[in-house]
Amino acid sequence: MNPNRLSLATALVLTTSLAPLAGAAQEQLSLYNWGDYINPAVLEKFTEETGIEVTLDSYGSNEEMLAKIQAGATGYDIVFPSVHMHDIMFQLGLLAKTDIGSAPGFENIDPQFVRAATDPNAEYCLPYAWGNVGIVYNKDLAGDIKGWEDFFALGKEGKKITLLDDLRETIGIGLIMTGKSVNSTDPAEVEAAADYVISHLDGVTAFTYDSVPQVISGDVAAAHWYVGANLNVSENPDTIGYIIPEEGATMYQEDICVLASAPHKENAVKFMEFYLRPEIAALNVEQQMNGTPNVAAQEMIPDEIASNETIYPAQDVMDKLQIFEDLGRDLQLYNSEWTRIKTAQ
Incomplete structure (x- = not known):
């Protein structure tokens, strides 16, 4: 969910070779x-150290990734699911046991980020990255x-705004603004949240996910987007800003x-162990x-990142951030309301 989490997240799948030693590499790894x-420098360094050629395909949503894997896509070794999708994929038998939680260096991982209910001891997956979803805005407009009230007020004033093309993120705004959990399975609460969105x-x-260029250009006054917008803010500090909504x-x-169907499981585990190194995780964050x-x-x-309170929020702000859980069959409640929202636009 990122800067860059979705700056290239279109429905198209991109394949990029990121291995300077590809001609000599005897081993492979497919992400x-x-x-x-992910920072290309991380993949380049992995190849330099191991000789393992890395290829990268991209997806735009958890659901897109899961559908492709379930449709029989083969050749992928590693995926990067959100926590609730980690749980879903475990339940579907799609993940390989790696025992990464017992690997040297795992003591570097803050225990609060071992979140998957199905993987409490990190026997399968490694916590990778986290962030928040807020508002990127054009300062002049x-x-x-x-917060969200100010965001929607822009629309009332006749200015253009965009929302993410994500049913849980967008209905989640409605749940937050009506004082409910973003994991609610109460039909009345989910309906009321959708009503809130429709009325705004x-x-x-x-x-859409492709909002930040529009905010920079001034075509859009503000957009519902990810904390990774800070990369764009750092490049356009006089033009745009990013906030975590106060509500x-x-x-x-x-x-x-690692996928159960991974053709290169050993290389995949090597990558996970490589990523446990603090300097590698820091390189990615840069x-x-x-x-x-x-x-x-x-x-x-770098201090400009570590001291940025929209990237590393104070605890009272962290306490207002909610993370999605696997809703199982109750997700159908959201599917129905999402259709209603989309048709009301």
Whole structure:
């Protein structure tokens, strides 16, 4: 869910060879990840050290990734599911046991990020990265906005805004604004949340992931987007800003998981062990601008990232962030309301 979590997250699958030693490499590793949700320098360094050629395909959502794997896509070794999708994939028997939780260096991982209910001892997957989902805004058009109320007020004023094309993230705003859990399975609460969103669609020009360029250009005043927008903020500090809404927001966490069908399991585990190294996790954060569960890595992160309170929020802000859980069959409640929202736009 990122800067870069979705800056390339289109419905298209991209394949990129990131191995400078590809001609000489005898071993391979195939990653399937969100957009450009990993620093290419991390993959290049892995290849330099191991001689393992790395290829990368990208997806735009957990559901897209799961559908492709379930449809029989073969050749992928590692995926990066959100925590609730980690649980779903475990239950479907799609994940390989790696015992990464017993590997040297796992003591660097903050225990609060071992979140998957199905994997309490990290026997399968490694916590990878986390962040929040808030608002990126054009400073001239949006002014000094503080939260969701201000965001939707822009639409009421006739200015353009966008929401994420994600049923749980967008309905999640409605649940937050009606004081409910983003994991509610109460039909009345989910319906009321959808009603909130529908009543605030003024100015919403699209449900999309491709919002940040529009905010920078001024075509859109503000957009529902990920903390990774800080990368764009750092490049356009006078033009755009990013906030965690004062009313609360969602947070995400992705894990590194090896597929049960992985053709190169040993190489996949080598990559997980490589990523446990603090300097590698820190290298990823330098380009991704999101949180790392690796405590030792945090001391190596540039100060402008470590001190950015939208990336590493204060505890009282963290307490207002909610993370999605697997809802099982109750997800159908959200599917139905999402259809209603989309048709009301």
